[in-house]
Amino acid sequence: MTGFDKQSPAAPPRYFLPAVDVSESKDELVLVADMPGVAPEALDVTVEGGVLTFSGRVAPGPERGLETVHQEFLKGDYFRQFRLPREFLADKVEAVLKAGVVTIRIPRDERSKPRRIPVRAE
């Protein structure tokens, strides 16, 4: 979908939202996004002020001199933002791109993990 929503100044003029799965374990937060057509060098993942932003430019078509017969691919680039909860370490974000799927892992801050307090018998 093209950019009718331009509230974020960081958003490109034409973009659409990739589908994302978000899950959490006791160790980390994981975001998995479908971004077909994006090469690793065209993927951008940033964290600023507790906001995770990921965007990707879609490479142009495979051949020149193409005449489109039918089009369902959405035109534009991928762009999406999430606000990170404070208990995750924004400076330890890892992103891996494989077969058009980006996996972003953010470890949980050890200090925020639940802690069992030992009780001493007197």
Added chain:
Amino acid sequence: MNPRPLKRRGEDTVVESLRNEFNRLFDRFWTGQLEPLQIGRWAPPIDISETDDAVLVRTEIPGVDPAKIEITIEGDVLTIRGEKLEQRETKERDYFRVERQYGCFVRNVQLPAPVLKDQAEAVARQGVLTIRLPRREDLKPKRVPINLQP
């Protein structure tokens, strides 16, 4: 605890995805080139284009194992079948959002020109499958020259 999209954008997420879906429905309806939409079933988007030499069919298959894709051509219909498996992690985890679609899919495409089935090539790259089908030379449209009589 729950990672939320930025508020303003979050509100637009649903509207935007509905819009995406609606646009696709609209396009399909007017082109009438593809099979009727199967409601509730995942169908990866398809682009069809032509050059002088070939027909190109592309489909978005992020995270789909190419070994799980079957491409067949029968008459002038190209069929792409496949399955996108859910990548369940062994670790215990809670899901907040599941927007990606999983499961089996089938797409049938009516080819816009006669092609050489035996020379079809398929390449999967960055989650996009490109099928290149060379056009049949003998069935290409031919221009008939007109001889001017004096």
